[in-house]
Amino acid sequence: MSFPTPDNRKWYRKKRNAARIGAAAIWLAGSAAIAAAYSADERLVLWTQLGIGCAALLFFSFLTPYVVRLAKRRRYPKGYNLLFAAVFASMLLYIAVLLGGTVLDIAQGPVTTKATVADRWDPRRGGDQVRFADGSTYEVFKEYVRLEKGHTYTVKLFKHSKIAIGIERIDVNNR
Structure with missing residues (x-):
C-alpha cells in the first residue's frame, strides 16, 4: 500500500x-x-x-x-x-x-608507525591532542595514555580522521 x-x-x-x-x-x-x-x-x-x-x-x-x-x-x-x-x-x-x-x-585501515612526540596539549584545554616530530597533529583516542615530550612511541594512526590509537612506548633499552 x-x-x-x-x-x-x-x-x-x-x-x-x-x-x-x-x-x-x-x-x-x-x-x-x-x-x-x-x-x-x-x-x-x-x-x-x-x-x-x-x-x-x-x-x-x-x-x-x-x-x-x-x-x-x-x-x-x-x-x-x-x-x-x-x-x-x-x-x-x-x-x-x-x-x-x-x-x-x-x-x-590504520597505519602503524613510529613517532616522536614534539608537543602535547593539556586535555583540560579542550581535547587530548599530540603533535609529532614530523609536524602532524592527531587526536589521542584514549585519554589515559601518558605521552611525554621527546619520547618515541609506536602508534596506530587513522590518517584522514586524524586519530591516534594503540599508542605504546618504545623502551630505550630494547632499541
Whole structure:
C-alpha cells in the first residue's frame, strides 16, 4: 500500500526521504565493513566517527525542510535567505568531508608507525591532542595514555580522521 502525497509522488521518491535512506545505507554498509575488517579499538573509533556523521546527516534531513517551510511563510528579505543557505551549505559540506574521511579510513585501515612526540596539549584545554616530530597533529583516542615530550612511541594512526590509537612506548633499552 502506498501513501499518496500532495504532489502525487510516492513517499520514497521525495528528496528528503531519499537523503534519509542514503544516510541509513551509508551507515549500514560502513558498519558491515567495519565489523568484518576491524577489531576492538579500531572498530570503536570507526563506528563512532561513522555514527556521528550519519546522525548529523539525518538530523539535517529533518531540519532542512522545516526551516525552508518557515522561511517561505515569514517572507524574509532575499539576503537573509541567501545567507542562511550559505551557512547551511557550509555545515553540510563540513559533515560530508568528515564522513568522507571516515569512509577513506575504513577503506585504508590504520597505519602503524613510529613517532616522536614534539608537543602535547593539556586535555583540560579542550581535547587530548599530540603533535609529532614530523609536524602532524592527531587526536589521542584514549585519554589515559601518558605521552611525554621527546619520547618515541609506536602508534596506530587513522590518517584522514586524524586519530591516534594503540599508542605504546618504545623502551630505550630494547632499541
